[in-house]
Amino acid sequence: MQDLLPLAEKLGARLKARGETIAIAESSTGGLISAALLSVAGASAYFRAGSVIYTHYARSAFLDIGNPLPNGMRASSEPYAALLATTVRARLDTTWGLSETGATGPTGNRYGDAAGHTCIGLEGPDFSRAITLETGSADRVANMRAFARRALDLLAEALG
Numbered sequence: 001m002q003d004l005l006p007l008a009e010k011l012g013a014r015l016k017a018r019g020e021t022i023a024i025a026e027s028s029t030g031g032l033i034s035a036a037l038l039s040v041a042g043a044s045a046y047f048r049a050g051s052v053i054y055t056h057y058a059r060s061a062f063l064d065i066g067n068p069l070p071n072g073m074r075a076s077s078e079p080y081a082a083l084l085a086t087t088v089r090a091r092l093d094t095t096w097g098l099s100e101t102g103a104t105g106p107t108g109n110r111y112g113d114a115a116g117h118t119c120i121g122l123e124g125p126d127f128s129r130a131i132t133l134e135t136g137s138a139d140r141v142a143n144m145r146a147f148a149r150r151a152l153d154l155l156a157e158a159l160g
Contacts, residue, residue, distance in 0.1 A: 003145065004036040007152050012040035014159045020095035020124075022155075024050035025063060025088040027075075028102040028118060032148035048092045053084065053101075063087045076101050076113050078130035081121030085130070089123050096124040096158075100151050105138040115140075118147040120154055127158045 015022060024034045034050030037043060053059050056067040065087060073079050081099050089097025102118025103109035109117075116135035122128075133150045135143055 001032060001035060001039075001145070001148075004032065004148055004152060005039055007149070007156065008036035009040050011152060011155055011159065012037060012043060012046060015046035015096075016042060018095075018159070021046050021048050021092075022096040022098060023048045023088045023092035023094045024098050025053045025084040026050065026098075026100040026148075026151070027053050028104040029100050029144050029148045029151070030054075032144055033098065033100060033151050036148060036152060048094050049088075051088070053099075059084075063091060074111050076103060076109055076111050076117065076119060078119045078121070078132060081119035082123070082128070082130040083121075085121030085123040086128075096122065096155070098122050098151060098155055100147055102133075102143075102147055104143040104147070105140045107138070116143050116146075118143075118150070120147070120151045122151075122154050122158055124158055129154065129158075 051062045084099035085097040099121040105115030108114045115138040121130040
């Protein structure tokens, strides 16, 4: 996580300076995105909440997104990442909603994605993007770090 902290500090400062807020819905990163953003002193000025949406039980309880997913959507996909980001943003009334959903490894997920696959969604003012990252690695911890880093990088791109 140490490698995420310098970027998280910059992002926290930008969010504070802009008076903006963020909520996180992450899965295979296990809370690393939230932890990085919360490591910044004064995070309460911009961080509303973070949740680890690792199962459909959590998705239903925390985000009120039922099972099965709408329109034949599947987890660990860009449309699903966009849905998570949009939903967490709306439910917590934040400027930004950031999500991550993937397969850290050492094996793939039940949807057919290989280890090292994640989709990240970010929703905000005049910004809506979902991306896929494939690391090609089965190293669970390294993938968790890589996924969290890419999510924070996407937020940095959006904030300028």
